[in-house]
Amino acid sequence: MSDIRIHNTLSGSKEPFIPLNPGKVGMYCCGPTTYNFIHVGNGRPLVVFDTIRRYFTYKGYDVTYVVNFTDVDDKIIKRAREEGQEPQALADHYIQEYFKDADALGALRADVYPQVSTHMPEIIAFVAALIQEGKAYELEGDVYYAVEKFADYGKLSKRSREDLLDGARVDVDQRKKDAADFALWKKAKPGEPSWESPWGLGRPGWHIECSAMSHKYLGESFDIHGGGADLVFPHHENEIAQSEGRFKRPMAKYWIHNGFITINQEKMSKSLGNFFLLREILEKFPGQVVRFYLLSVHYRSPLDFDDGKLQVAQKGLERLKNAVRVAASVLETAAGDADNQESRLFLRETEEGKKQFEEAMNDDFNTALAIAALFDLARILNSYAADRQAAAAVLQKGLDQLVALAGVLGLELMAQENSGQQDQELNEALAELLHQLRQTEGAEATVEEKMAALLELRQAYRKAKDFAGADKIRDGLKNLGLVVEDTVAGPRWHKA
RNA sequence: GGUGCGAUGGCGAAGUGGUAACGCUGCGGCCUGCAAAGCCGCCAUUCGUCGGUUCAAAUCCGACUCGCACCUCCA
Numbered sequence: 001m002s003d004i005r006i007h008n009t010l011s012g013s014k015e016p017f018i019p020l021n022p023g024k025v026g027m028y029c030c031g032p033t034t035y036n037f038i039h040v041g042n043g044r045p046l047v048v049f050d051t052i053r054r055y056f057t058y059k060g061y062d063v064t065y066v067v068n069f070t071d072v073d074d075k076i077i078k079r080a081r082e083e084g085q086e087p088q089a090l091a092d093h094y095i096q097e098y099f100k101d102a103d104a105l106g107a108l109r110a111d112v113y114p115q116v117s118t119h120m121p122e123i124i125a126f127v128a129a130l131i132q133e134g135k136a137y138e139l140e141g142d143v144y145y146a147v148e149k150f151a152d153y154g155k156l157s158k159r160s161r162e163d164l165l166d167g168a169r170v171d172v173d174q175r176k177k178d179a180a181d182f183a184l185w186k187k188a189k190p191g192e193p194s195w196e197s198p199w200g201l202g203r204p205g206w207h208i209e210c211s212a213m214s215h216k217y218l219g220e221s222f223d224i225h226g227g228g229a230d231l232v233f234p235h236h237e238n239e240i241a242q243s244e245g246r247f248k249r250p251m252a253k254y255w256i257h258n259g260f261i262t263i264n265q266e267k268m269s270k271s272l273g274n275f276f277l278l279r280e281i282l283e284k285f286p287g288q289v290v291r292f293y294l295l296s297v298h299y300r301s302p303l304d305f306d307d308g309k310l311q312v313a314q315k316g317l318e319r320l321k322n323a324v325r326v327a328a329s330v331l332e333t334a335a336g337d338a339d340n341q342e343s344r345l346f347l348r349e350t351e352e353g354k355k356q357f358e359e360a361m362n363d364d365f366n367t368a369l370a371i372a373a374l375f376d377l378a379r380i381l382n383s384y385a386a387d388r389q390a391a392a393a394v395l396q397k398g399l400d401q402l403v404a405l406a407g408v409l410g411l412e413l414m415a416q417e418n419s420g421q422q423d424q425e426l427n428e429a430l431a432e433l434l435h436q437l438r439q440t441e442g443a444e445a446t447v448e449e450k451m452a453a454l455l456e457l458r459q460a461y462r463k464a465k466d467f468a469g470a471d472k473i474r475d476g477l478k479n480l481g482l483v484v485e486d487t488v489a490g491p492r493w494h495k496a
Numbered sequence: 497g498g499u500g501c502g503a504u505g506g507c508g509a510a511g512u513g514g515u516a517a518c519g520c521u522g523c524g525g526c527c528u529g530c531a532a533a534g535c536c537g538c539c540a541u542u543c544g545u546c547g548g549u550u551c552a553a554a555u556c557c558g559a560c561u562c563g564c565a566c567c568u569c570c571a
Contacts, residue, residue: 012500032571041571048571075569159499159567206569228571233499235570259501260565267565296519297509302502302564312508312520319519322533356517360510368510372518382534386527467529474531485532492533 004059006224007300007364009232009255010156014364019223020253025056025063026222028214028252030231031113033070034094035079037277038101040305041228041261041268047291048258048299048365049226050107051409055361058408066217067110068210069095071117072203077192087193088117101278104287106410114213116204120195123204126212126246127184127197135245139175141187141200147180150241156255157233182238184208207238214251215243225252229259229300258299264306276305285310288412292317295367295409316375320406323378324413325494327385327399333489336389343394346384350398353377357405367409374409377402415494423447426480430454433476455484455491 004017019025029049032042053065071091080087095115102109116123127143130136135149147153154160183205188194194201214222220243227236236255243251260267263274281290284307293313297303337343353376360369381398384390406413430450437457445453454473461469474484481496 030571033569039571043571045571073569157499157566229501230566230570233566234568258571260571262564265564268570300501301509304508309508316519319533326533366510369517372510375518379535383536386534462529465529471530483532486528486530487533488527 004056004362005364006254006256008253009257012158015254017223017254019061020221023060023062025061025224026066026218027053027056027063027224027226028066028068028210028218028222029110029225030210030227030235031067031069032098033073033075034091034098035073035075036094037097037279039268040263040276040278040281043101043105043278043281043290044261044294044299044303045226045228045258046102046107047105047294047410049256050105051295051367052224052226052256052365053110054108054408054410055365064112064218065110066112066114066214068213069098069113069115070206070209071095071115072193072209073116073206091115091117101282104282105278105291106287106412108410112217114217116209116213119209119213119216120204122212122216123208124185124195124197126208126215126242127204129246130184130242133246135241136184137177138199141202142183143185143199143205144176144181145184145238145241145245146177147182147241148178150245152244153180153241154237156237156240159233159237182207182234184242207235208242210235210239211242211246211251214239215247220247220251221249222252224254224256226256226258229257232257256299259302262302262304265304281305281310285314289314289317291410292371295411296371298364298366298368300364316371317411320374320378320402320411321413321415323381323385324399324403325415326492327381327395328414329492330385330390330489331392331395331399334385334390334392334395336387336391336394338391338394340389340391342384342387342389343391346380346390346394346398349380350377350401353380354401354405357408361408370405370409374402374406377405429480433473433480436476437473451482451493455493458484459491 005014006017007014027049029045032038038046049065049067053063056063069091071088076087076091080090083090095113127136130145131138131143134146136143136145138144185197185199185202185208186205187199188201188203192203194203214225225236225239232255240251262268263276266274268275278290289310290313293310294303296313296316353373356376357370357373360366360373363369377398381395381402384398385395403413427445427447427450430447431445434450434453437454439453439457454477458470458473461467461473477484477493482493483496485492485494
């Protein structure tokens with residue numbers, strides 16, 4: 001079951017995935033700082049790691065997936081102050097909003113979502129342990145990590161301490177022993193949230209939370225640590241210094257980092273005016289389309305966002321959905337032999353598609369290639385569904401296969417049931433349409449029944465070569481968002 | 497200045513030694529009253545440039561050009 005290969009940032013190359021505990025995967029990803037709605041860039045790791053998690057589950061692993069929220073932070077305090085709110089209330093609010101976006105993208109819930117604010121004892125204990133280990137020192141209520149005490153510092157980001165000093169663009173706190181030392185605990189400033197600690201009132205530095213919380217939920221050493229490429233340095237480098245400095249063993253076996261997102265080929269930044277919140281995109285495109293687009297490019301490559309590219313993604317996703325919709329509608333009339341040559345070939349090709357899908361995903365989660373396998377499956381499904389010799393049971397199998405594999409990527413290909421509210425409106429509109437055609441239909445008739453009546457009427461027009469009449473019905477339905485398609489087996493309709 | 501990544505057809509994008517997936521677009525054909533959806537076929541002798549290794553390279557090595565990211569809060 002373990003033919004999965006993962007590109008490990010630590011080694012810079014692909015390595016076979018061998019879990020620390022057979023059959024189990026412990027996975028930690030750095031979640032957002034909750035001071036605003038998440039932006040487009042936050043959406044990528046959300047989808048990428050959700051997909052990786054889903055694939056491990058699909059392959060039979062028992063996955064423990066942890067995503068943290070940084071809910072104690074300078075940006076939160078600043079924003080809360082601007083809005084005259086309590087920092088914690090603001091942070092909690094945006095955590096709730098995060099879940100709305102995550103749901104829209106089809107991300108499954110993680111097993112645990114630890115927050116900094118509710119893990120102070122663990123964090124303080126971690127800092128104290130580092131001081132005891134001689135890896136950290138206190139300075140007037142602040143606690144710093146002594147980078148020189150950790151020989152492996154820089155192994156993740158492939159930087160030497162000299163390199164770091166070379167590029168230092170920040171004002172160095174002169175009290176620190178070494179310019180690269182970073183804060184584990186920050187002394188409280190007046191009016192800011194603070195917690196009691198052995199070093200007085202204060203709050204945690206940015207990096208310590210992940211060491212403390214991953215330790216609590218996944219142990220001293222776990223399988224996978226993920227996040228955006230920008231977290232490699234300093235965040236993840238510092239996490240390694242903290243966790244490995246304390247436990248003397250590898251924090252995570254595999255480090256996975258997703259590439260950056262650009263907007264119209266430019267880095268997303270507020271100054272360029274191209275800083276988009278995820279929900280601004282979600283107003284224009286369904287979450288499924290955004291998800292499909294994010295997965296259509298390998299997770300480590302840079303990915304550019306613009307409306308045109310999302311429109312192409314929308315078409316691609318529709319192609320897959322069409323295949324499923326048509327196959328499902330053909331099921332009823334498919335009466336071919338399940339053991340004829342066509343059927344056997346179809347099943348063989350379906351198996352081949354599945355194999356390609358898995359091989360793609362095994363190879364460092366190559367979702368772009370996996371999606372190509374999905375397109376191949378859609379093509380053979382379309383082909384088979386159009387064959388009069390198609391057998392229902394065989395068709396069903398191919399249909400299920402495509403839906404299942406797309407599901408591994410979090411893509412829902414089966415048509416969603418519409419809400420009763422919309423159906424009510426639709427029913428009334430259809431009654432109106434029938435009325436215009438001088439057809440009296442019982443008020444009790446369902447949408448299905450009214451559609452049947454309308455399509456029957458249209459077929460009569462077509463038979464009589466009254467194409468204007470037939471087109472009038474088709475156009476009328478189109479205005480209601482219903483698409484009519486004629487096939488050899490009769491007309492077929494679906495919601496656009 | 498340091499570190500790392502990338503450059504593939506009109507567009508997007510896979511592809512780490514054996515002569516270029518997949519999607520969109522375009523063209524031709526089939527199906528159709530017309531559509532829609534779909535099926536079949538065509539569209540890179542070529543993978544930034546120049547060298548090298550090899551029987552064989554988009555794939556390995558070197559140089560160069562261009563682009564991007566990180567070194568500061570950032571997914």
